[in-house]
Amino acid sequence: MSLLSIVLPSYNEEAMLPRTIRTLKQVMEEAGISFELVFVDDGSRDASWQLIMDAASEDSRIHGVHFSRNFGKEAAIFAGLSAASGDCAAVMDCDLQHPPETLVQMYHLWEQGYEVIEGEKRSRGKESIAHRASAGAFYRIMTKATGIDMSRASDFKLLDRKAVDALLEISEHNSFFRAQSSWIGFRTTSVEFDVQEREAGESKWSTRALIRYAVCNIVGYSSVPMQLVTTAGFIFLVLSFILGIQTLIRYASGHAVEGFTTVILLLLIIGSILMISLGIIGYYISRIFQEVQGRPKYIISKRV
Ligand code: UDP
Ligand code: MG
DSSP states (O other): OOEEEEEEEESSOTTTHHHHHHHHHHHHHHHTOEEEEEEEEOSOSSTHHHHHHHHHHHOTTEEEEEESSOOOHHHHHHHHHHHOOSSEEEEOOTTSOSOHHHHHHHHHHHHTTOSEEEEEEEEOOSOOHHHHHHHHHHHHHHHHHHSSOOTTEEEEEEEEHHHHHHHHHOOOSSOOHHHHHHHTOSSEEEEEEEOOOOOSSOOOOOHHHHHHHHHHHHHHHOOHHHHHHHHHHHHHHHHHHHHHHHHHHHHHTTOTTOOHHHHHHHHHHHHHHHHHHHHHHHHHHHHHHHHHHTOOSOOEEEEO
């Protein structure tokens, strides 16, 4: 019989862990699926790791990996996938916002021969308007950058062993699970689900973390921002031709002292465009720097 590994990144989830374990066990047993739970404790500072250890000592199907500090959800997903031993592996949030019933549905699709089964959000659940708007903008840019429709993408996915191994071979330091799972190809399908409300605890994403996440992933998948710099350069080259000719004509006709405002404006505009351009290029250089350093994605301190 085939084994399903369920990878659950968890960061300060003491409020949800016992409930999640209970629900998942119940749903999987009812569906008659043999499974293992792989919890990745992303450096939690609450009782999460203790709860995972207790659960693991009671039930041999529960495994846990503990990070030495908070490395982020992406790193946790990859650590979980590399610790998973199943014939297929699913990734889901451990706050039950991804419905376990959908997981059963995904498993049946896997049995039918699909190798990558993506969870797509039918509705986004409860969110603030600002969060919804910024998430919308981020996904529009990412859709353009990756060429994959990401507006309803989520981290809720089920992957065949082949796909898991392919993903683990990508050695990129800044991984982006949502995009990489479609980038690898394979026989893909998707399942729609409704994002459930979080029953306890709170979202672990601060606005700052989300912005950092967005910039990092855009830089990782698209060089359009760098090409914008070139475009701006060309526009200014054309403008400088026009202004240059105008200046020469004024010089020839003896009106050379005027136009000081133009000089100031040009200095300001060119100065700020140069700064922004340098900043954009800086992002890519820092990205290259990180990849060259080749630091590990995460460091594991304990396992059960
Ligand atoms: N998470 C994580 N590391 C982090 C932040 C979040 O492993 O640094 C986990 C978290 O425990 C949860 C999942 O990622 O299982 C989704 O996080 P959350 O529910 O806070 O995000 P939201 O549902 O609000 O997008
Ligand atoms: Mg959540």
